[in-house]
Amino acid sequence: MTKVVITIFGASGDLAKRKLYPSLFRLYKSGILAENFAVIGTARRPWTKDFFEQVVIDAISNLATTPTQASEFASHFYYQSHDVQDVAHYATLKTLQDELAETYKTEHNKVFFLAMAPEFFGTITDHLKSEQIVDGQGFERLIIEKPFGTDLETAKQLNQALSETFDESQIFRIDHYLGKEMIQNIFAVRFANILFEHVWNREFIDNIQITFAESIGVEDRGGYYDQSGALKDMVQNHILQVLSILAMDKPASFSSEDVLPEKIKVLQSLRVPDEQAITENFVRGQYQSGRINNQDFQAYTDEPSVNPLSKTETFASGVFFVDTERFKDVPFFFRTGKRLTEKGTRINIIFKNNANIFGESLKPNILTIYIQPTEGFSLQVNGKEVGKTFSIEPVKLDFRHDADALGNSPEAYEKLIYDVLNGDVTNFSRWQEVKASWELIDKIVGSWQLDKTPLQYYPAGSMGPTKSFALLEKYDTNWIWQPDIWYKERGLL
Numbered sequence: 390m391t392k393v394v395i396t397i398f399g400a401s402g403d404l405a406k407r408k409l410y411p412s413l414f415r416l417y418k419s420g421i422l423a424e425n426f427a428v429i430g431t432a433r434r435p436w437t438k439d440f441f442e443q444v445v446i447d448a449i450s451n452l453a454t455t456p457t458q459a460s461e462f463a464s465h466f467y468y469q470s471h472d473v474q475d476v477a478h479y480a481t482l483k484t485l486q487d488e489l490a491e492t493y494k495t496e497h498n499k500v501f502f503l504a505m506a507p508e509f510f511g512t513i514t515d516h517l518k519s520e521q522i523v524d525g526q527g528f529e530r531l532i533i534e535k536p537f538g539t540d541l542e543t544a545k546q547l548n549q550a551l552s553e554t555f556d557e558s559q560i561f562r563i564d565h566y567l568g569k570e571m572i573q574n575i576f577a578v579r580f581a582n583i584l585f586e587h588v589w590n591r592e593f594i595d596n597i598q599i600t601f602a603e604s605i606g607v608e609d610r611g612g613y614y615d616q617s618g619a620l621k622d623m624v625q626n627h628i629l630q631v632l633s634i635l636a637m638d639k640p641a642s643f644s645s646e647d648v649l650p651e652k653i654k655v656l657q658s659l660r661v662p663d664e665q666a667i668t669e670n671f672v673r674g675q676y677q678s679g680r681i682n683n684q685d686f687q688a689y690t691d692e693p694s695v696n697p698l699s700k701t702e703t704f705a706s707g708v709f710f711v712d713t714e715r716f717k718d719v720p721f722f723f724r725t726g727k728r729l730t731e732k733g734t735r736i737n738i739i740f741k742n743n744a745n746i747f748g749e750s751l752k753p754n755i756l757t758i759y760i761q762p763t764e765g766f767s768l769q770v771n772g773k774e775v776g777k778t779f780s781i782e783p784v785k786l787d788f789r790h791d792a793d794a795l796g797n798s799p800e801a802y803e804k805l806i807y808d809v810l811n812g813d814v815t816n817f818s819r820w821q822e823v824k825a826s827w828e829l830i831d832k833i834v835g836s837w838q839l840d841k842t843p844l845q846y847y848p849a850g851s852m853g854p855t856k857s858f859a860l861l862e863k864y865d866t867n868w869i870w871q872p873d874i875w876y877k878e879r880g881l882l
């Protein structure tokens with residue numbers, strides 16, 4: 390049971406309501422948060438404690454077993470109307486925090502969750518220090534949301550600002566993909582199976598394919614997204630984090646002290662492409678109007694808050710190389726985009742074909758890690774086709790479940806908040822990782838901004854521009870995964 394006061398900046402926002410309150414409630418139901426915790430919610434709007442409690446109750450209504458359970462949980466929530474730019478408000482916050490520490494006997498342990506626009510992060514942490522809300526008593530941890538900067542320079546400035554108040558071990562940079570069940574499961578697949586551990590290298594792996602496909606568009610986030618684009622929104626953080634887990638060397642133990650340096654080593658070993666390699670090896674796309682599941686969708690440039698002349702990419706694809714002994718010259722292909730055929734987050738590890746005794750070319754072994762919407766693994770292996778003659782056919786060993794149907798698969802945020810309460814930084818991005826990934830992404834963004842790689846258009850409901858398929862053909866391979874509809878349209882299913 391953790392003793393703590395958690396202060397949420399941005400308590401009236403979307404993230405707080407959709408993710409944070411349900412996650413805190415699950416931790417409450419499982420007893421990790423019990424009597425000795427309180428939550429201070431802050432935002433500018435003038436809510437009362439009663440109103441805030443009701444907001445929290447509404448946010449957890451589908452998770453609570455009884456109304457009493459929901460209201461007991463919500464009674465731990467306190468609201469403080471607060472403009473983060475106004476120093477005077479921090480004095481009131483300090484008083485409330487000290488009172489709650491006494492009332493709930495939290496031993497002055499504190500967590501600060503910055504669930505607001507990143508431009509406020511530095512201001513908040515400065516005031517937390519100057520007004521002695523961070524006072525050196527108990528544990529003091531800071532959780533911050535993405536994006537961590539918009540390029541290397543702004544990321545450095547932000548990091549410098551945060552480090553005036555918190556040291557690196559106190560900063561938890563959220564990448565919610567690191568809280569996903571199947572992303573964490575990559576560690577188990579790689580290091581708990583002798584079957585994979587010894588073949589996880591350039592000698593046996595031909596290529597790795599990472600697909601993070603979304604069928605949604607930019608929804609109501611056009612303003613943010615148009616300044617960001619797929620590369621910064623999904624690749625700089627989530628895809629490179631996942632790649633670092635896939636490519637890392639075996640850590641001496643499964644502790645943050647051993648795991649994180651291995652991940653950092655991968656990100657620092659990413660080959661930085663020159664101009665020519667960027668043009669040849671990376672694809673940027675933007676969706677036009679199209680149909681998904683018999684529904685019409687408008688083009689990206691017609692979305693609200695998007696510049697009608699925007700050249701922002703809603704799709705990014707390419708190939709990364711990790712110059713380590715383990716993976717030198719093995720292509721790590723990736724693609725991610727909005728308004729693609731369907732939501733599908735998965736990783737395919739394609740093994741090399743060995744010389745065989747059967748006199749025919751065989752299909753490769755393929756390990757697929759399904760991240761969402763279903764979770765699980767499959768392994769394509771070759772077997773004998775049933776019958777009198779002897780021929781080989783690939784079969785799939787498949788283990789999958791629907792995370793929602795299972796109902797107890799903890800939300801990524803629940804797992805990550807649990808880690809913060811335990812002071813475990815393993816599933817958070819360290820500054821050196823962020824720095825290394827921006828160094829690479831800045832290079833590509835710079836080239837794209839000069840329009841050296843032409844923007845490719847794709848219809849909503851497709852799997853992105855044809856150039857993304859041509860890229861893999863250049864490397865004598867294909868995207869292993871396509872949605873069923875893709876095969877149907879080509880008469881292959």
Ligand SMILES: NC(=O)C1=CN([C@@H]2O[C@H](COP(=O)(O)OP(=O)(O)OC[C@H]3O[C@@H](n4cnc5c(N)ncnc54)[C@H](OP(=O)(O)O)[C@@H]3O)[C@@H](O)[C@H]2O)C=CC1
Nearest residue numbers: 399400401402403404432433434472473504505506534535
């Ligand atoms: N929503 C999501 O699913 C995700 C969000 N994120 C990140 O999380 C952060 C928050 O996102 P989201 O919840 O969607 O944003 P919202 O716009 O929904 O919420 C912003 C919050 O900040 C408060 N706020 C704004 N200005 C001030 C101010 N000057 N002083 C005090 N409070 C202020 C708002 O309340 P009020 O207006 O009352 O002041 C509101 O509570 C962002 O960094 C975003 O990138 C990351 C991944 C997913």
Ligand SMILES: O=C1O[C@H](COP(=O)(O)O)[C@@H](O)[C@H](O)[C@H]1O
Nearest residue numbers: 535565603605622623627734761
């Ligand atoms: O960080 C982000 O992630 C979501 C996709 O997350 P998922 O958990 O639903 O796969 C993406 O839609 C959003 O643009 C991006 O900011």
